[in-house]
Amino acid sequence: xxxxxxxxxxxxxSVTFIIGLKMLSNPAHARRGNLIAAAGMTIAxxxxxxxxxxxxxxxxxxxxxxxxxxxxxxxIGTLAAKKVKMxxxxxxxxxxxxMGGACAALISIVEFNHVNNSINYFNGSLGNGxxxxxxxxxxxxxICLGLIIGSVSFAGSIIAWGKLNGKIKDFSFKGQHIFNxxxxxxxxxxxxxLFISFPDNxxxxxxxxxxxxxxxxxxxxxxxxxxxxxxVISLLNSFTGVAAAxxxxxxDNKVMxxxxxxxxxxxxxxTILMCKAMNRSLKNVLIGSFxxxxxxxxxxxxxxxAYKEITxxxxxxxxxxxxxxxxxxxxxxAVAQAQxxxxxxEKMLEEKGVEVKYAIHPVAGRMPGHMNVLLAEADxxxxxxxxxxxxxxxxxxxxxxxxxxxxxxxxxxxxTDPASPIFGMPILEVEDAKLVIVNKRSMKPGYAGIxxxxxxxxxxxxxxxxxxxxxxxxxxELKNL
Amino acid sequence: xxxxxxxxxxxxxxxxxxxxxxxxxxxRVPSVLHTPLMSGANAIHGVVIIGAxxxxxxxxSDNYLALILGFLAVILGxxxxxxxxxxxxxxxxxxxxxx
Numbered sequence: 001x002x003x004x005x006x007x008x009x010x011x012x013x014s015v016t017f018i019i020g021l022k023m024l025s026n027p028a029h030a031r032r033g034n035l036i037a038a039a040g041m042t043i044a045x046x047x048x049x050x051x052x053x054x055x056x057x058x059x060x061x062x063x064x065x066x067x068x069x070x071x072x073x074x075x076i077g078t079l080a081a082k083k084v085k086m087x088x089x090x091x092x093x094x095x096x097x098x099m100g101g102a103c104a105a106l107i108s109i110v111e112f113n114h115v116n117n118s119i120n121y122f123n124g125s126l127g128n129g130x131x132x133x134x135x136x137x138x139x140x141x142x143i144c145l146g147l148i149i150g151s152v153s154f155a156g157s158i159i160a161w162g163k164l165n166g167k168i169k170d171f172s173f174k175g176q177h178i179f180n181x182x183x184x185x186x187x188x189x190x191x192x193x194l195f196i197s198f199p200d201n202x203x204x205x206x207x208x209x210x211x212x213x214x215x216x217x218x219x220x221x222x223x224x225x226x227x228x229x230x231x232v233i234s235l236l237n238s239f240t241g242v243a244a245a246x247x248x249x250x251x252d253n254k255v256m257x258x259x260x261x262x263x264x265x266x267x268x269x270x271t272i273l274m275c276k277a278m279n280r281s282l283k284n285v286l287i288g289s290f291x292x293x294x295x296x297x298x299x300x301x302x303x304x305x306a307y308k309e310i311t312x313x314x315x316x317x318x319x320x321x322x323x324x325x326x327x328x329x330x331x332x333x334a335v336a337q338a339q340x341x342x343x344x345x346e347k348m349l350e351e352k353g354v355e356v357k358y359a360i361h362p363v364a365g366r367m368p369g370h371m372n373v374l375l376a377e378a379d380x381x382x383x384x385x386x387x388x389x390x391x392x393x394x395x396x397x398x399x400x401x402x403x404x405x406x407x408x409x410x411x412x413x414x415x416t417d418p419a420s421p422i423f424g425m426p427i428l429e430v431e432d433a434k435l436v437i438v439n440k441r442s443m444k445p446g447y448a449g450i451x452x453x454x455x456x457x458x459x460x461x462x463x464x465x466x467x468x469x470x471x472x473x474x475x476x477e478l479k480n481l
Numbered sequence: 482x483x484x485x486x487x488x489x490x491x492x493x494x495x496x497x498x499x500x501x502x503x504x505x506x507x508x509r510v511p512s513v514l515h516t517p518l519m520s521g522a523n524a525i526h527g528v529v530i531i532g533a534x535x536x537x538x539x540x541x542s543d544n545y546l547a548l549i550l551g552f553l554a555v556i557l558g559x560x561x562x563x564x565x566x567x568x569x570x571x572x573x574x575x576x577x578x579x580x
Contacts, residue, residue, distance in 0.1 A: 017525050018502065024521040024569075025510035031573040034521050038566040041527065045562075048531045052538065060538025062548065069537065069552050073559025080560070081567035086575075092568055093520045100526050100561035106554035107532045110540070110547050138485075234519050240526045247532030249492065259528035261496050265503025267522050270515065277512045360513075368515035376575040387512075 002051040009047035010255035016040025017259050021266055044255050045070075086374055087334040090367045091164040094157045094233045097240050101153030104243035105210070108147035111250060112206055115140060137195065139250065144191050144206075146246035148213045153239040155217025160233050163221070164366065172223035177287055183216045225421075228285045230367040231274045235282075238267025277362040278425050307443070310461035312470065315402075315437050316477035322399035324355040326391065328428055329371045330364050332405010332440060336467035339378035342404065345471055346380065348478045357384050359391030359401075359428050361409035388428060395432035403430065403438045404467050407445065411452045420450060436460045439470050517572045524565025530558030 016036050023033025052060050060066070077096075084092045162168035173179075187209055194205040224232055241263030248257025275282050310318075319325050327346070333339060346356045358380065364371045372385060386394065395401065403410060406428075413420040414427045430436050436459050443462075445451055454460055463470060486493065510518055537551035 013528075017528075018506065021503075021518075021522065021525065022506045024518050025507045025514060027511065027514060030514060030517060030521075031570065034517075034524075034566060034569045034573060037521065037525055038570075041525070041562055041566070044528065044531060045534065048534050049538070052535060054539060060535070062537055062540060062542065062551075065548060065552050066534055066537050066555060069533075069555030070559050073556040074563045076556070077560040077562070077564030078567055081564045081571065084568065086572075089516065089520075089568065089572060092564070093516075093523050096561050096564045096568070097523050097526075099557040099564075100523070100529050103529045103533055103554045103558040103561060106550050106557070107529070107536050110536045110550045110554070113547060138489075230516070230519075234515075237519055237523050237526070240529070241522070244526045244529035244532070245496075247529055251532060251535050253531060253535075254495070256528045256531050257492070257495060258499055259525050261499035262503045262506075263522045263526040265500040266507045267503075267519070267526075269504045269507060270510070270519055270522065273507075273510065273512075274515055277515070362512040369513040370516065372513045373516070373572055373575045 003053050006047050006051040009043050009051070010253070013040040013044035013047075013255045014258040017262055021262065085337075086377060087331075087337070087366075088165065089370070089373075090230055090233060091161045094161040094164065094229075094236070097233065097237050098154045098157030098161065100240045101150045101157060101236070101243060104146050104150030104240065104247060105154060105213075106150075107247055107250070108143045108150065109210070111143050112140075112147070115143070116203060137198075140195070140198075142246050142249045144194065144209065146243050146250070147206075147210060148187060148191070149239050149246065150243040151210055151213035152217040152220065153236045153243060155214045156221040156236045156239075157217075157233070159218050159221040160229050160236065164229050168222075170223065170225055176219070176223055180216065180219050183212055183219065187212045187216065224285065228278075228280075230363070231271055231278075231280075231282070231285050234267060234271040234274055238264045238271065241265075241267055274363075274368060277368055280425065307455050308461045310437060310463050312463065312473045313477050315461075315463055316474050316481065318435065318437075319349060319400050319402070319474075320352050320354065320478055320481055322354055324357070324394075324398045325349060325400045325402060326357050326359050326386075326394065326398050326430075326433065328359045328361075328364075328401060328403045328406050328410060328430060329375065330404060330406020330409065331366060331370075332407075332467045334365050334370065334374055335405065336469075338404065338466075338468035338471050339374045339380075341468055341471040341475060343375070343378040343380050345475050345478070346384070348475055352478070352481075357386050357391075357394065359388070359394075359430075360385050361388055361406070361428050364406055364409050388426060392429045392432075395429055398433040399435065401430045401433040401436045403436065404471075405440060407440070407452055408450070410454055411450070412454055413450065413452070422450065430454070431457065431459065434459070437463050439463045439465065439467055441466060517569055520565060520569040520572060524562060524569055527558060527562030527565055530555065530562055533558040 017040055020033045020037025023029040049066060159168060190205055190209050194202055221232055241260045245257050245260025248260055272282060275285060349356050360371050362368055408422055410428050410430050414422045414425045417423060438455060438460060533554035537555050540547035540551050
């Protein structure tokens with residue numbers, strides 16, 4: 001009876017995941033969708049703990065350990081998620097994703113030990129099929145798959161997390177892609193050996209696969225530039241989905257299977273959509289190291305030269321006498337946590353009869369939607385946010401564009417310089433406006449590590465300083481005008 | 482091979498249908514929602530925790546290796562689930578429409 005109720009619970013949970021994901025892709029219902037999926041997850045977890053029976057009809061035991069683990073995990077997870085700054089969201093997602101990958105890999109390790117221990121009892125009595133009380137080749141294959149995918153996802157996510165918060169630098173060497181491919185081939189060869197030589201030496205082969213898969217995860221993400229990290233995280237996210245689905249095969253568990261495959265498929269599509277938003281192909285992201293490489297260095301040599309500075313009071317004056325000002329927010333705004341004071345500036349200007357809008361590049365900041373989230377947090381009204389296409393039409397009739405710590409998304413090299421690593425990415429065409437004011441902390445290049453000609457154009461004036469303090473000064477000046 | 486397909490046809494159907502469903506569901510998502518969607522999907526693959534619970538619950542009480550690894554897996558899986566849903570909720574909170 002209990003097991004039938006559990007089947008029903010799993011069915012419900014699967015449906016909540018599907019509905020939840022569906023609602024998450026629509027701004028109006030997204031939050032409810034997330035809650036629905038969370039509710040489904042909760043009943044699936046509780047149902048598993050209390051109602052699960054294995055093939056012999058034994059219930060689970062070790063309840064102390066299970067609840068202990070859940071308690072510890074829930075506390076850590078909640079605190080981490082609550083404490084994290086909005087600017088560090090992508091790192092956090094990457095870290096959580098790594099946890100899921102590690103979880104899948106650990107399950108594979110434990111199950112492998114089960115298989116290994118049982119060899120002594122049923123020497124060579126191999127059955128065939130997924131769900132046998134003893135094991136089969138398919139079962140072992142799924143264990144290996146879960147191990148490989150989970151480990152790659154875990155190691156890769158940790159590297160992505162380190163890169164985004166600046167702990168890990170880009171690192172690539174000549175022939176790295178070939179080297180990575182080689183490791184992947186070796187992993188496949190060793191896995192095949194495991195089956196060929198079964199049951200001799202399987203322990204050593206299995207753990208070699210683990211080590212190599214971890215290494216592959218590290219090397220896979222290391223050369224990829226920071227600006228492409230959201231895409232990579234999304235890709236690793238779908239990997240973890242597939243690793244979770246492997247667990248579904250192992251335990252004949254439909255909810256793990258459906259949830260895992262669903263995320264695997266949706267995650268892969270999302271990865272492709274993100275690439276599209278940046279006008280890059282997935283292949284380029286994975287193979288063309290983005291930023292900090294020789295290619296970028298060549299692009300940089302062309303520019304350099306003189307740039308103009310503008311004082312805060314001049315900038316305030318110019319903006320207050322404009323008809324239309326468009327603000328381009330970027331990572332600099334996010335880092336300085338300047339979204340509230342930015343909203344204040346917008347209100348001050350509006351009082352003076354200036355029309356103020358925000359131009360949001362799809363990948364401004366460190367992830368798609370990053371700026372929308374930040375500005376929404378500061379109560380900026382939704383109608384003032386313009387997507388790239390609309391904004392590009394509006395710049396022609398704009399008096400002042402104020403760029404707050406955005407760099408690569410307004411770099412004209414994306415349109416003009418085929419040698420540039422960001423060539424082909426659609427940009428905000430701020431040069432169409434009458435005047436461009438750029439706020440940056442220094443002349444250092446942005447995330448893609450390339451120079452920006454825009455700063456040296458005659459129309460452009462630089463306004464150096466931390467975004468928050470500069471905006472505060474601007475607001476102060478406007479009050480005095 | 483044919484026999485294998487016959488034996489596991491149920492799984493094969495599920496996998497194929499889920500792949501199409503996953504693609505269909507998020508086919509037209511605005512770029513603003515890419516990140517919350519990624520985060521939400523990240524929370525959903527936390528179902529892997531169910532596997533961790535089963536591992537933990539099946540381990541013999543004297544098999545310390547399995548207990549410790551299983552315990553770790555439960556902790557990590559829970560972080561993935563709980564953290565994932567909470568972070569997604571926090572992100573989406575920002576999108577609330579003003580009354």
